Amino acid sequence: MKILVCIKQVPDSNKVEVDPVTGVLKRDGAASKMNPYDLYAIETALRIKEKTGGLVDVISMGPPQAMQVIKEAFSMGADHGTLLSDRRFGGADVLATSYTLAQGIKAMGEYDLILCGKQTTDGDTAQVGPEIAEWLSLPSVSNVVRIRKLEEDGITVDMDLPDEVEVAKVKFPCLLAVDKDIFQPRLPSYVKKSETKDRTIQILTLDDMKDKDEMNYGLNGSPTQVQKIFPPETNDKKEVWDESEDVLAKKLFDKMEELKFV
């Protein structure tokens, strides 16, 4: 089984500064890490590989420093890594990003299963995974919280929907976007890190793509116009209730229900 996992480097915290003049995220110098949801995707891939054998490759898109997350994937157990890196890919929205990744995947070969994290913690759109599947004409399932059955020709999974869990059987090749807690991600291994220290990471640029039309990539290929970027407002709203025990118990329960804790 050949599995490909899409991963992304994201800022290490949500306290990212915005340049007041240009309105662009200040990424330089900020600590970064692998998108936490992608760790679940890698873990899912490695668990499947442990059952069926095969290969787990990873692909990322970003500046050369994004090689860090590919190396991290190696130290978790991934076999090969590819980075799509080209200045002409910069400024891509979800459409251009998914198109670029789909083009890159086509250039890399055929995969039985493509896994993505449900979303990233910086963009939070949860659209790139399903859009890749569209570009590649593959079936896809999002919000996958559980694998029920793994068979030769396909996979049966639980898809978490707002009010219910839908069970879906999909045939390979397909794309799954997994939710957190599908499996607890393993920690990177010092031994694997040492072993893969010099492993080559394949770099693909626009020139390696089948579609070489610059207008389909990066800012040019992005219909989304970002008007303004600003840090989210932090909410430290507090409510203080002063009532009798019975009323308080009821209010607390209602609140927890409203917030979906129960």
Add this chain to the structure above:
Amino acid sequence: MEYKKLDKVDISYIKSIIPDEERILIGDFINEEYSHDELSGTSSYPDIVVKAKSTEEISKIMKYAYEHVIPVTPRGAGTGLVGSSVAMEHGIMIDTTLMNHVLELDEDNLTITVEPGVLLMELSAFVEEHDLFYPPDPGEKSATIGGNISTNAGGMRAVKYGVTRDYVRGLEVVLPNGEITEFGGKVVKNSSGYALKDLMIGSEGTLGFITKATLKLIPRPKMVISLLIPFPTLDHAINTVPLIVKSKTIPTAIEFMQREVIIDAEQYLGKAFPDKQSDAYLLLKFDGNSIEEIEKAYDSVAKLCLEQGALDVLISDTEEREDSIWKARGAFLEAIKGSTTYMDEVDMVVPRSSVNEMVTYLHSLQKECELRIKSFGHAGDGNLHAYMLKDDLSDEEWEKRMSKAMEKVYDKARKLGGQVSGEHGIGFAKKPYLRESLPEVNLILMNGIKKVFDPNNILNPHKIAQM
């Protein structure tokens, strides 16, 4: 010593000092939790609980109690494990949890001055917001700082940073006669007479009542990375500890843990632990100001562990990964508690070079004493926590087997040059073992000191070295 039984006159005096009825609990209004702490099996109700809000209130109550020979028991969050905060002679209990204010952060002297009821988690969150660091890190984050000072709590960063004592600069204390005084101060050095501040630290509320503490802070290390290291057997893991200590690299923590306890913690927290390939693990933590600095520091230790047979060395370098490991580690005590009907603990400390021998011995005792014993702990500083579990044993059988195991454990610790308690204190529950482990003259000195501070023996009687 004959104590005066609290009567109506005493109660109305206390009410005149505490102008707020909600801060006084009497008789049936005293919650059950005030009769015990978290573990010791020691149980006794106070006659009255006073939730103090100021040093002056405590001073007035102490003065009155001193004059009328009424016993007083200080109490923080009640998270102790040896009965220090249980009112053995009833009388007055003074609860400090409302004295929970940060009084001053002195960024020029790198000190913070707090009231005793500030919780450890509040303290660390507060200083970290200012990019500073209070290193002592006991597992129980909801303990008060007053309680931490009173037991000289240690915690998980002791290997590199030391224990609570190393971070207490000054204390404001109400003496048993009600007088208010200060020991130490903001000064870094102090050779001005007997170290009274240090007598207070670890005195478990028997010498004076801590009402204010000035603590030393250090700049906050920018990054932490932990290594979770699976070994094929417990012996492999624990035998590596002295070698790590000897290797002169300084992790902030060296902890050992076994799969059974990890699984208990998973069930308790409802969260999966990131690795389960092995029966025994070491958990090491390193801090520093850059990834490169930390990687350099841990590289030789990682290699050493692999040479000693470690199955791998797993790297935890993000907040999510740290949470998945250390939240489990922090929950071990509660998780073990939840896995049995009742338990008792041993908190002995041995020289670091003997920690492996002690752990192996603890393991072998399970069979010998026919008792389930779970252990985990601060392998790097020689402080081991072993929990003896009652499960479905009858009271009689439990008492018999537990006492036998305790005797043996303390005996072994003594032979290895160890001490009865590394960080939880002696309180009421561990008195017999302290008695056996120390020379008579040391106990006489301790009781002599107690007498100088508290001639009427009203402050937290029957604790530590007293009969």
